[in-house]
Amino acid sequence: MSIKKVTKAVFPVAGMGTRFLPATKSVPKEILSLVDRPLIQYAIDEARAAGIEEFIFVTSRGKTALEDYFDVSPTLQASLEASNKTELLEILRQTNMDDGRIAYVRQHRALGLGHAVWCARRLIGDEPFAVMLPDDVIAGDTPCLAQMVEAYEQTGGNIVAAMEVPTEKTSSYGILDISEDMGSTVRVRGMVEKPKSNPPSNLAVIGRYILTPQVLETLDKKETGAGGEIQLTDAIAKEITASNNVYGFRFSGQRYDCGSKAGFLQATVAYGLARDDLREEFSSFLTDMVASGKITT
Template identity: 70%
Template structure:
């Protein structure tokens, strides 16, 4: 029986330069998608998957993230007194139990692998999850929950995977497939951002991982890339060379790249239309905009 996955690492030390000037004073992970910050979607997904220990790898200027997860006693009391119970429930969903969340500083931007390795002492010898909040996934069953259930059967390391057009494969880490079993693929190799026309498949790695603790040891052994960064993909690929299994999991859901402005806007439309109280008014507005543009042409 595989050990249960209860710890998750959230690498949130990035500067969010693609969203300047907003991210000059507000961490990118606190930018709001409809009425919740990006980080809340990641936390909710982790909770649904049974995660109980949340490890944030942060950097200077990220104090708003820590404040967000604190209790707002005065505001809660005001909402309670005013009988605004729906808002009170929504507010309390952002609270984290004392001791369940830890913050670790990444002092230098040395890549995703380095960020994950910063959490090594808190992870110990357990399998653990990594969630990149930039990747927001709309799914009936949350993506990480799907993966945790699959991992209970397979063990090893597992990455979320999504089919992308071959022309875009060079923007992702790409899986070299040994055996395709449908939702699951056995991996024989991984290539980080392959040169155009050289990708071994069009199955791209997306920002959800369940990793063996040996991956942390691998991060101490791999050579940094030309930019001085430690690539998480390289440490996962080392699992294969040492005979430990790695799987790709084709999750059921739609992924939005909220690390880009276009992706963030697309997610806003999708999540807005999914909200019953917003759907009709928002849909009508979008239809009006489309009609106006078509008429102008």
């Protein structure tokens, strides 16, 4: 059986980012910078490393800054060229997207992650596709989506990124019910969205997916689930009954929940300390702050 290559990725970025107000009053959350790169750039770089060629953004009103970010900036480019700042020019070029590689669709109503993915159905067509949530920033030697693509080439079907979480936190995630554990890959017999009690495991779904177009057919029915929203995990779960082709993938790497303030700060510290140009000064500052017990604002 030949397995179609994954070349399209959907980025649901229609949320208002209310947990980061007032910063997100006029700036999309996805543009908030982790050290010196916005969250969305980390997701795009990860997608590119996995062989993604077409990038589909599901947006909403107030996201024009996100669209502008990936556009060419002739004035800035000319200024850098005139100043012979070649290193900064290269950084700038990395943010540009080739013509025809990026597309935007609107989600007019906040009806859930499943609905956001459904909004991109006409651009996805009859092909497997990835879904990436920019809030989840994953650091690893091999980018998470690239790991998943490699696993997908062996299994086909639907693959969700998964990580183990404490039992008391399972109510905040979609949780996998496992029928067969094959190491990094597990076969899934069920998925429960945010179980209030008795979770089937502690293996939680996080923001990376590789999905078949059949999932879109299920989403097309617009059935609501937890919170009265159209849940992506519910649509994936139905593929278990229909085709028994859903897998969880234990990725190698550290995931940071940058949709929360604490997670964003943790990621900032981790990525700051990982930078050769920042590590010494930043580490010294953190050490002095902890030793003194003083916090200034």
